[in-house]
Amino acid sequence: MTATSPAEVNAIPLRPMGDLLARLGRSAEAILIPLFALVAAAILFSIFLLVLGKSPAQFFSLLWLGGFGTPFSWTNTLVRAGPLIFTALCVAIPARLGMVVIGGEGALVLGGFAAAAIAIPFIGWAPPLVVMPLMAIAAILSGAAWIGLVGVLRHYRGVNETIASLLLFYIAVAIMNFFVEGALRDPGNPNKPSTPTIGKENMVGAIPGLDVHWGLAVAVVLAVLVWVLMNRTTFGFAARITGGNVRAARAQGLPVGRLIVISCALAGACAGLAGYFEVAAIQGRANASIAAGYGFTGILVAFLARQNPLAIIPVAIFLGGITAAGGLIQRRMGMPDATVQVLQGLMFLVLLVSETLYGRIPFLRPRSA
Template structure:
């Protein structure tokens, strides 16, 4: 039985992947025209994009590493979207999660073994991030405050709080030109996945995506969430505790973003500072919507986006083009992919012609 359903899943995923692939091809054509008008060779640009994003093991690692935080912030958008919420404030949860993790790490290191402190700081980041988005969920549920605005506002507030604390009461006087909290011990820092130069944040992100997929598609919580997203009134009538599910979903989403912040602190910066707020949260919104809120598709889309960002440098360096070149391509590509949802499901023709015994 397992083999059969697996085959079915693979087949469904395969046919679902056809429109986006066609869309990417269309985007390449449009972008080539854009380049040709200015006398720039598209083949050179695409060659460099491939080289920088996926041309070698080094480039793959570069792309995957850049994808890690985006996956987690995209999860924040995707989980809450299952209930019909549009949360655009993962950035705020990431920033405060990072700050919480840095403080927890400083408090725990020394009297807990390194592994304990690591677990503690990651948990702290997730809890702080979760509470932050759950706050928006509570405002929505108990006061009717629209979560799209509140999460955006909360993001700006979170960044202000981070900057205030990091440049004021929590500043390490030794952090000269990049005001930060006191640094974490070296042995509390999160290292790299053996055999790679990718830090463990990527592993956490992939696991989080898989867990999230299972949660949404294979549990009663996920069922309740999807039901609320489909029709909140009906969900309420059928006895689903809407408030509890909503708060839980917001908390989980925020926890994913907060974890991203904790990883940034524990694997990259070694302290909390203003470099936490670089827009991962906003990129995550895009990734989540392109992946149509599917947690597994988020992995692929995030790596693709990480690859485009990684290759931007190669295109700039080798062709002396501005950084915005690849942003234009990203814009065209995502518009095409989104438009391709219109043909999603209409490409069954060739399959229909074939005998259908496999289905």
């Protein structure tokens, strides 16, 4: 989250002090208010735990231990941070145009499935140098088409993008199940319907020195690129104008429809990549396990990061840690696996309530105006 402030300050050259103070105050707000919301959510969750007769102290120490306490937990955390960055970008890019797209999980599932499916005819004989890019491209294109479709429906038919994207998630899961249970089912895996494995040689390896696959590095680079695109190019500028006021953008002659569709397609491509890495670095095949909820946690990541692509990186690591600690909490405290989901939902709610505080905290509001 701290990543925003230096960049924001650098963005303004020499200007009157009042303006600088105003911008500093705004960045301070953007960091302090979400932090405050997290603390408030932690307090509320502690009360919830106390009502259930569990120890909040034990819960939060396990959360720390399972997410950030040991090198092993850091590995777990970072493995989860990668897909969260991708899926959060899938929310943050359309958000710049004023759209709430929540179907990233659908693009992830379809992207992962497309990657696994396109590899099938090549398994065993084609060199990985051919198969791996092919898989990644299939994932990117199918993800882009999936969320791009949401953009098309929104712009040309006026269909609400939030509902459409969530419906497309259910349809994506149905498409994958249809093939995984039928035509593309691996007969060698009777217990869990899956596509055939893509083979060891086509798997994505680990970043040297870390026990984390390359997906994390790609995600971080992509987040930086999206930040540059959205804040330092005419495309990003036009997108932000469209998000601020569609009519003004139209009056300026901006190609609103193209901006919406391209942004949605980019967003879907990000989520599709998350699916590619889930298949090519973790599962090795496509099955129901790739719909692990990263798309939904990614929504929370994007909102916590206030839709800023750079802020998404630390927030994704933070929430990756919480997700990673889920198993440990489940085992040690005998709590259901939905515990982390409850905590995340509560964080999301309190965060949205905290939006009401912007511009209303006296000591953060400069008097220069």
